[in-house]
Amino acid sequence: MITLSEENYLKAIYHLERQMGGAVSTNAIADKMETKASSVTDMVKKLADKDYVIYKKYQGVSLTNKGNKTAANVVRKHRLWEVFLVEKLNFSWDEVHDVAEQLEHIKSPKLINELDTFLEFPTHDPHGDPIPDKDGNISKLDKISLSKVPLNDLCTCVGVIDSSAEFLKYLDKHKIALGTQIKVIEKESFDESMTIVIHDSELNISKTVANNIYVKTH
Amino acid sequence: MITLSEENYLKAIYHLERQMGGAVSTNAIADKMETKASSVTDMVKKLADKDYVIYKKYQGVSLTNKGNKTAANVVRKHRLWEVFLVEKLNFSWDEVHDVAEQLEHIKSPKLINELDTFLEFPTHDPHGDPIPDKDGNISKLDKISLSKVPLNDLCTCVGVIDSSAEFLKYLDKHKIALGTQIKVIEKESFDESMTIVIHDSELNISKTVANNIYVKTH
DNA sequence: ATATATTTTTAGACAAGTCTAAATTTTATT
DNA sequence: AATAAAATTTAGACTTGTCTAAAAATATAT
Ligand SMILES: [Mn+2]
Ligand SMILES: [Mn+2]
Ligand SMILES: [Mn+2]
Ligand SMILES: [Mn+2]
Numbered sequence: 001m002i003t004l005s006e007e008n009y010l011k012a013i014y015h016l017e018r019q020m021g022g023a024v025s026t027n028a029i030a031d032k033m034e035t036k037a038s039s040v041t042d043m044v045k046k047l048a049d050k051d052y053v054i055y056k057k058y059q060g061v062s063l064t065n066k067g068n069k070t071a072a073n074v075v076r077k078h079r080l081w082e083v084f085l086v087e088k089l090n091f092s093w094d095e096v097h098d099v100a101e102q103l104e105h106i107k108s109p110k111l112i113n114e115l116d117t118f119l120e121f122p123t124h125d126p127h128g129d130p131i132p133d134k135d136g137n138i139s140k141l142d143k144i145s146l147s148k149v150p151l152n153d154l155c156t157c158v159g160v161i162d163s164s165a166e167f168l169k170y171l172d173k174h175k176i177a178l179g180t181q182i183k184v185i186e187k188e189s190f191d192e193s194m195t196i197v198i199h200d201s202e203l204n205i206s207k208t209v210a211n212n213i214y215v216k217t218h
Numbered sequence: 219m220i221t222l223s224e225e226n227y228l229k230a231i232y233h234l235e236r237q238m239g240g241a242v243s244t245n246a247i248a249d250k251m252e253t254k255a256s257s258v259t260d261m262v263k264k265l266a267d268k269d270y271v272i273y274k275k276y277q278g279v280s281l282t283n284k285g286n287k288t289a290a291n292v293v294r295k296h297r298l299w300e301v302f303l304v305e306k307l308n309f310s311w312d313e314v315h316d317v318a319e320q321l322e323h324i325k326s327p328k329l330i331n332e333l334d335t336f337l338e339f340p341t342h343d344p345h346g347d348p349i350p351d352k353d354g355n356i357s358k359l360d361k362i363s364l365s366k367v368p369l370n371d372l373c374t375c376v377g378v379i380d381s382s383a384e385f386l387k388y389l390d391k392h393k394i395a396l397g398t399q400i401k402v403i404e405k406e407s408f409d410e411s412m413t414i415v416i417h418d419s420e421l422n423i424s425k426t427v428a429n430n431i432y433v434k435t436h
Numbered sequence: 437a438t439a440t441a442t443t444t445t446t447a448g449a450c451a452a453g454t455c456t457a458a459a460t461t462t463t464a465t466t
Numbered sequence: 467a468a469t470a471a472a473a474t475t476t477a478g479a480c481t482t483g484t485c486t487a488a489a490a491a492t493a494t495a496t
Contacts, residue, residue, distance in 0.1 A: 035455090036455060040474090042454080043453080058462065089336055095328070106317065108316070110313070118307055245442095253484075254486085256444085256485070256487095276444060276491060276492065
C-alpha cells in the first residue's frame with residue numbers, strides 16, 4: 001500500500017518531469033516539496049524499491065510506468081475534487097487548492113468514478129489544467145502564454161500557470177476568468193508590460209502577469 | 219494541530235462513553251480500535267496533555283468539553299459524507315463506511331459547511347444515526363430495538379445498530395430499509411426469534427437480527 | 437484476608453518520515 | 467588539470483505511532 005507521503009513525492013516528480021524534461025534532481029524535488037534534500041534522497045530510495053521510480057545515485061530520478069500512472073491518478077483526483085468544490089460547493093478558484101491537496105489522497109476507486117460521473121466527466125479543472133483519464137493520459141491543448149501572443153490577435157484565457165490565491169484574486173479583481181476574451185494592443189519594450197483589452201476596457205498588466213496566463217488564439 | 223490518529227481515538231472514546239457511560243477503559247478502547255492496550259495508554263496520555271480527555275492511571279478516561287466537541291465534529295463529518303455518498307454518488311448503505319472513515323479527517327470548515335448546505339441539512343445518516351450539529355449537539359430520537367416491540371404494534375425501521383456490510387446486505391435482501399413498516403406477529407420463546415410482517419409478507423428473523431434494528435412505534 | 441486472575445502501565449524496540457551536520461560526488465572555474 | 471563551488475548522499479538523531487514482554491495495580495474468588 002502506498003503512503004500519503006509517497007503519493008506527494010510522486011506527484012511532485014510527475015509535475016517536474018513534465019515541466020523540465022529528463023531526470024528530476026534531488027534539489028528540484030526538495031524545493032517543490034518544501035523539504036530537505038536529504039529527506040528526498042531517503043524517500044527516493046523507497047520509491048525505487050517499490051518500482052515507482054528509476055533512481056541512480058547523483059543522477060536524479062524518473063518515473064516508471066507504474067509511477068507515472070500512480071502520480072497521474074493522484075493528479076486526476078486532485079483536479080476532479082477541485083471541480084467538485086467549485087461547481088457544487090461554491091468554492092472560488094483561489095480557495096480549492098489546500099482542500100484538494102487533502103482529498104487527492106482518499107483511496108476509493110468507486111468514489112472517484114462516481115464523482116467523475118456526477119460532475120459529468122469534466123476535462124479541465126477550475127484553473128484550466130487538464131484532468132488525466134483513468135489510464136493517466138492527458139489531453140494536450142495547444143495553449144500558449146499571453147506574453148507570446150502577437151499584437152491585436154483576439155485570444156481566449158484557457159488557464160493559469162501560477163495558481164496561488166494571490167494571483168487568482170488579482171485576476172478576479174480585473175475580471176479575468178477562464179473563457180475571457182483578450183486582445184493585446186500594446187507592448188512596452190523596456191519592462192515588457194502590456195496593455196490588453198478585456199470586456200471592452202483597457203488594462204495594463206506586467207510581464208509577470210502575462211507570463212502566468214495561458215491563452216488559445218483563434 | 220490534531221492528528222488523524224488522535225481523531226480516531228477521540229471518536230472511539232466518544233462512542234464508548236455514549237454506549238457504556240462513565241469512564242472508558244483502556245481495554246475497551248483497544249478492542250474498538252483493534253490495537254493493543256499499551257498503545258492506548260500511550261495515546262491517552264497525549265490526549266490528556268492536549269486537554270482532550272481526563273485521564274487518571276488505572277481509572278480510564280473521559281472526554282473534556284473540548285474533546286467531546288472535537289469528537290462530535292469528526293462524527294458529524296463522517297455522517298455527512300455518508301449522506302453525500304448515498305444521495306449523490308450512488309453508493310449503497312453498506313459501501314460507505316470505509317470511505318467515510320477517510321473523509322472524516324479532511325480539515326476544512328468551509329468544506330463541511332458547504333457540504334451540509336448542498337445536502338440540505340440532513341439530520342440523519344444512511345444508517346439512521348443522528349448527525350451532530352456544529353456545536354456537537356445531537357438529536358435524541360426515542361427509538362427502541364425491534365426485539366423490545368410488543369406483538370402486533372405497527373412500527374417503522376429508523377436505524378440499525380450493527381452497520382456492517384454483511385448485516386446491511388441481509389436487510390437489503392429482505393427488503394428492510396429505513397422507513398419500512400414492520401409488525402411483529404409472533405415470538406418464539408425458546409430462541410427469541412420472531413415472525414414479522416413487512417411489505418405484506420411474513421419473515422422469520424433471529425434474535426440477533428431483531429436486536430440490531432431500531433424502530434419507532436406509532 | 438489471601439491467592440489468583442485480569443487489567444493497565446512501563447520499558448524497550450521498531451518503522452516511517454523528517455532534520456542537521458559531515459562526507460562524498462559532480463560540476464564549474466581558473 | 468587542479469581547485470573551488472554546488473549538489474547529493476550518508477550518518478546519526480528525533481517524533482509519532484505502534485508493538486511485545488515484563489512489572490505493577492486492581493478486581494475476583496476462595
Ligand atoms: Mn497532497
Ligand atoms: Mn488546479
Ligand atoms: Mn477514521
Ligand atoms: Mn453511519
